[in-house]
Amino acid sequence: xxxxxxxxxxxxxxxxxxxxxxDLHIKPGEFVSLLGPSGCGKTTxxxxxxxxxxxxxxxxxxxxxxxxxxxxxxxxxxxxxxMIFQSYAIWPNMTVTQNVAFGLNLRxxxxxxxxxxxxxxxxxxRMSHLADRYPxxxxxxxxxxxxxxxxxxxxxxxxxxxxxxxxxDANLREEMRFEIKRMHDEFKITSxxxxxxxxxxxxxxxxxxxxxNGRLEQIDTPYALYxxxxxxFVASFIGRTNFxxxxxxxxxxxxxxxxxxxxxxxxxxxxxxxxxxxxxxQAMKLSATEAPRDKAIxxxxxxxxxAFLGETWDYVFQPKDSGLxxxxxxxxxxxxxxxxxxxxxxxxxxxxxxxD
Amino acid sequence: xxxxxxxxxSTWSEDQPVKxxxxxxxxxxxxxxxxxxxxxxxxxxxxxxxxxxxxxSFTDAKTGGWTLNNYVEAYGxxxxxxxxxxxxxxxAVVVVLKLAFGVPLAWACTRTDMPGRNFVRYSVFGAxxxxxxxxxxxxxxxxxxxTGWINRVWHSLSGSTEPLVNIFSFGGLVLVxxxxxxxxxxxxxxxxxxxxxxxMEDAANILGAGPFKTAMKVTFPLxxxxxxxxxxxxxxxxxxxxxxxxxxxxxxRYPVVVIQLTEFFSFPLRIQVAAAxxxxxLLITATMLGLQKxxxxxxxxxxxxxxxxxxxxxKLGRWRWVLFAYCFCVVALSVLMPLFVLLLxxxxxxxxxxxxxxxxTLGNFYYVLFEHSSSQKALVGSIGLGIVAATVAxxxxxxxxxxxxxxxxxxSGLLAFLAVSPYVVPGIVLAIGFYAAYAxxxxxxxxxxxxxxxxxxxxxxxxxxxxxxxxVRSIHPEMEEAVRILGGGRVAALRHVVGPLLKxxxxxxxxxxxxxxxQELSTAIFLVGPTTRVVSVVLLDLSEEGELEKLAxxxxxxxxxxxxxxxxxxxxxxxxxxxxxx
Numbered sequence: 005x006x007x008x009x010x011x012x013x014x015x016x017x018x019x020x021x022x023x024x025x026x027d028l029h030i031k032p033g034e035f036v037s038l039l040g041p042s043g044c045g046k047t048t049x050x051x052x053x054x055x056x057x058x059x060x061x062x063x064x065x066x067x068x069x070x071x072x073x074x075x076x077x078x079x080x081x082x083x084x085x086x087m088i089f090q091s092y093a094i095w096p097n098m099t100v101t102q103n104v105a106f107g108l109n110l111r112x113x114x115x116x117x118x119x120x121x122x123x124x125x126x127x128x129x130r131m132s133h134l135a136d137r138y139p140x141x142x143x144x145x146x147x148x149x150x151x152x153x154x155x156x157x158x159x160x161x162x163x164x165x166x167x168x169x170x171x172x173d174a175n176l177r178e179e180m181r182f183e184i185k186r187m188h189d190e191f192k193i194t195s196x197x198x199x200x201x202x203x204x205x206x207x208x209x210x211x212x213x214x215x216x217n218g219r220l221e222q223i224d225t226p227y228a229l230y231x232x233x234x235x236x237f238v239a240s241f242i243g244r245t246n247f248x249x250x251x252x253x254x255x256x257x258x259x260x261x262x263x264x265x266x267x268x269x270x271x272x273x274x275x276x277x278x279x280x281x282x283x284x285x286q287a288m289k290l291s292a293t294e295a296p297r298d299k300a301i302x303x304x305x306x307x308x309x310x311a312f313l314g315e316t317w318d319y320v321f322q323p324k325d326s327g328l329x330x331x332x333x334x335x336x337x338x339x340x341x342x343x344x345x346x347x348x349x350x351x352x353x354x355x356x357x358x359x360d
Numbered sequence: 361x362x363x364x365x366x367x368x369x370s371t372w373s374e375d376q377p378v379k380x381x382x383x384x385x386x387x388x389x390x391x392x393x394x395x396x397x398x399x400x401x402x403x404x405x406x407x408x409x410x411x412x413x414x415x416x417s418f419t420d421a422k423t424g425g426w427t428l429n430n431y432v433e434a435y436g437x438x439x440x441x442x443x444x445x446x447x448x449x450x451x452a453v454v455v456v457l458k459l460a461f462g463v464p465l466a467w468a469c470t471r472t473d474m475p476g477r478n479f480v481r482y483s484v485f486g487a488x489x490x491x492x493x494x495x496x497x498x499x500x501x502x503x504x505x506x507t508g509w510i511n512r513v514w515h516s517l518s519g520s521t522e523p524l525v526n527i528f529s530f531g532g533l534v535l536v537x538x539x540x541x542x543x544x545x546x547x548x549x550x551x552x553x554x555x556x557x558x559x560m561e562d563a564a565n566i567l568g569a570g571p572f573k574t575a576m577k578v579t580f581p582l583x584x585x586x587x588x589x590x591x592x593x594x595x596x597x598x599x600x601x602x603x604x605x606x607x608x609x610x611x612x613r614y615p616v617v618v619i620q621l622t623e624f625f626s627f628p629l630r631i632q633v634a635a636a637x638x639x640x641x642l643l644i645t646a647t648m649l650g651l652q653k654x655x656x657x658x659x660x661x662x663x664x665x666x667x668x669x670x671x672x673x674x675k676l677g678r679w680r681w682v683l684f685a686y687c688f689c690v691v692a693l694s695v696l697m698p699l700f701v702l703l704l705x706x707x708x709x710x711x712x713x714x715x716x717x718x719x720x721t722l723g724n725f726y727y728v729l730f731e732h733s734s735s736q737k738a739l740v741g742s743i744g745l746g747i748v749a750a751t752v753a754x755x756x757x758x759x760x761x762x763x764x765x766x767x768x769x770x771x772s773g774l775l776a777f778l779a780v781s782p783y784v785v786p787g788i789v790l791a792i793g794f795y796a797a798y799a800x801x802x803x804x805x806x807x808x809x810x811x812x813x814x815x816x817x818x819x820x821x822x823x824x825x826x827x828x829x830x831x832v833r834s835i836h837p838e839m840e841e842a843v844r845i846l847g848g849g850r851v852a853a854l855r856h857v858v859g860p861l862l863k864x865x866x867x868x869x870x871x872x873x874x875x876x877x878x879q880e881l882s883t884a885i886f887l888v889g890p891t892t893r894v895v896s897v898v899l900l901d902l903s904e905e906g907e908l909e910k911l912a913x914x915x916x917x918x919x920x921x922x923x924x925x926x927x928x929x930x931x932x933x934x935x936x937x938x939x940x941x942x
Binding site: 079082086095098 | 849
């Protein structure tokens with residue numbers, strides 16, 4: 005199989021499974037993020053791909069060749085990969101040029117070729133004017149660009165990124181997200197990106213693998229992950245959401261105070277019994293008057309809390325005679341006073357059944 | 361298929377699933393071979409001598425059988441017990457003196473606006489470079505009962521024939537011992553003062569504590585662990601010191617342990633008894649260092665750590681001159697006065713006749729450089745041993761520190777433990793261990809430079825290891841991982857990244873070893889042979905012969921060479937490299 009394949013990958017530390025039964029297939033040129041809270045095993049997975057940690061079960065293959073298995077692994081220096089580290093790991097004893105040229109020199113490339121490629125990549129990351137500086141004379145963002153240049157200049161088989169933006173301040177982080185995306189679009193290097201920041205993952209990735217407790221929860225495109233989360237963890241880790249418990253009958257799902265026909269929900273639901281659904285705050289609309297629509301569920305109630313976040317209003321809506329509460333996102337123009345009566349419309353196609 | 365031939369692959373977790381098989385060729389990795397090699401070296405340097413020391417203290421010299429007679433002989437005489445109690449008494453008084461010297465100076469130099477702080481700092485640094493036995497000789501010249509300069513001035517002023525001060529007394533012994541070692545108190549306590557963030561003191565101020573209360577309740581409690589640590593080390597340094605007692609305690613008729621040990625080493629040679637007699641020194645040292653660890657770990661004493669932050673300087677007003685006067689007295693007693701008379705004596709025909717131009721001569725230097733039977737060779741020997749010991753100890757320590765810090769092999773903690781363990785062994789005890797293990801046939805290294813070099817390397821291995829270990833720890837592992845993921849092995853990482861980054865740290869550590877190693881006396885005293893003398897030993901010989909002018913000139917030569925090396929080092933490393941370290 006072409007690309008990077010993780011098969012039933014696992015790693016135990018003592019009695020703890022840091023990573024367990026991890027299956028992943030990354031196609032050539034694809035950009036995949038490993039996203040999850042700290043301690044979820046994402047960095048361990050990345051370091052296994054790099055060869056710094058050996059798996060205790062399963063295997064890692066690249067283009068059909070096994071790189072890692074419990075019986076032994078190809079050492080990192082023979083994998084033809086490169087990596088961007090959380091600390092950047094720019095060598096302070098070398099200039100920017102020497103840092104970037106290091107990997108090429110190890111490959112014994114002729115010096116004019118090295119010079120040409122270093123010049124070109126520094127141009128790409130807009131660092132040409134600082135080529136002779138030492139790292140101590142660079143800002144954090146500039147060091148990050150050097151790390152990026154050093155990693156891509158060798159044209160690695162796989163580029164690994166270990167929370168590369170976590171040490172930057174907010175503005176710079178935003179800028180560097182797009183920089184990384186731009187570099188990927190330019191060089192089309194198969195990339196694995198580890199982060200705990202969903203924003204970073206969504207900007208940069210073709211697909212995002214959400215991890216929790218050493219296991220893969222869901223892998224999907226950013227849009228699919230947000231709009232159709234499969235598990236409670238994914239739904240709550242990425243963005244905000246409302247969870248509703250209900251009971252699934254033959255044709256209807258009954259929630260406290262209202263029911264939704266199964267046919268209206270965007271997904272096929274089989275099997276009856278208790279069910280949990282996720283409804284994003286953006287899947288609902290508040291209005292001051294009843295404005296019934298065919299395909300919507302209408303609930304009467306009142307606004308309980310409000311907070312203005314700049315780009316949206318964050319309202320808490322409570323249906324009449326019900327203990328339920330909904331967080332609803334509304335555009336800035338939709339102003340409601342706390343306590344005001346209101347109507348809530350829910351788009352049934354955006355009600356997503358999830359695994360608890 | 362997969363193949364492994366790299367050290368990194370050895371980091372298996374301990375609870376591997378059973379089915380994993382590692383072929384024997386992979387188990388025989390360079391890292392494991394290196395580990396065995398290093399462990400072997402450490403056995404030779406540390407385990408064997410100390411083991412032999414303990415065993416021989418229970419061995420009958422004639423039959424080779426097991427016996428307790430050595431202990432009976434060592435502790436059976438009242439004189440021997442007195443030496444032991446004398447030593448403890450002396451150590452306790454020396455600690456008080458060292459703290460009285462070191463702590464106020466450290467506070468003055470780090471936290472106040474006292475004038476001349478740099479002058480004081482450099483003078484204290486001078487106390488580090490000047491070996492204790494030279495300070496001792498300086499004080500004999502100053503305060504010898506009949507011919508000491510202070511006494512002669514006193515005689516001519518008062519007409520009295522009684523000496524004003526007598527260095528050959530208990531007071532003289534503790535004074536000279538204290539001035540030779542308060543450097544350590546100064547360094548440890550001033551670095552603790554430098555670690556205290558003024559915000560901690562500000563927090564006390566804002567809650568209503570005045571400057572005095574703040575100092576008592578916040579500042580001093582925070583440096584207390586450093587002071588306690590310094591006090592323990594001072595005590596250990598004092599009881600293990602050989603040079604100063606050798607000069608002073610015999611004429612002062614104040615027997616101490618180290619002098620008693622040399623008696624066992626003179627004719628008739630009784631190594632086993634010496635070994636038995638040295639065990640208390642070893643036990644006291646180990647206990648005290650254990651105690652220090654315990655105190656520092658106690659919860660109430662949060663060890664001073666974290667960022668230096670901004671430090672406010674205490675404005676002393678008129679008191680700044682009072683404090684300066686005190687500091688000046690301390691550095692005058694410890695460095696300026698002994699150094700001055702030492703240099704003067706080195707250039708004098710006869711030091712007893714006092715200063716005059718006709719008395720000036722270069723003859724002493726000519727004598728020690730060209731005429732004396734062993735001093736020129738001893739100079740080469742001392743400097744050579746200093747270079748060899750520093751270089752080998754740093755290299756060995758770097759390998760061990762790297763393996764330990766990067767956890768390249770299982771049980772690497774054991775290597776670290778062995779590397780720092782000579783710290784608990786006083787130099788003179790180490791010498792007895794080396795003598796017992798290697799001096800006699802079949803190994804028969806007695807009287808060679810080799811046995812001294814080995815002993816010196818062992819003695820300074822803990823400093824080397826601490827320095828290297830801190831250096832390796834300061835390098836983020838990702839620095840090396842970046843090399844490896846780009847296609848370089850561990851060797852490339854060491855050559856292109858770790859080595860260049862550690863250059864300055866290692867050079868600093870090298871100097872920290874070279875300076876004391878070139879002056880080392882207590883480890884050398886039992887290991888030198890007739891043809892392999894070192895400067896420190898020759899100096900003691902000259903003192904016994906009463907050739908104090910020649911002694912002074914040889915001592916000055918040693919000082920000049922060491923100062924030159926240190927000056928080069930400071931130029932390269934920056935002037936603070938020694939004062940910043942503990």
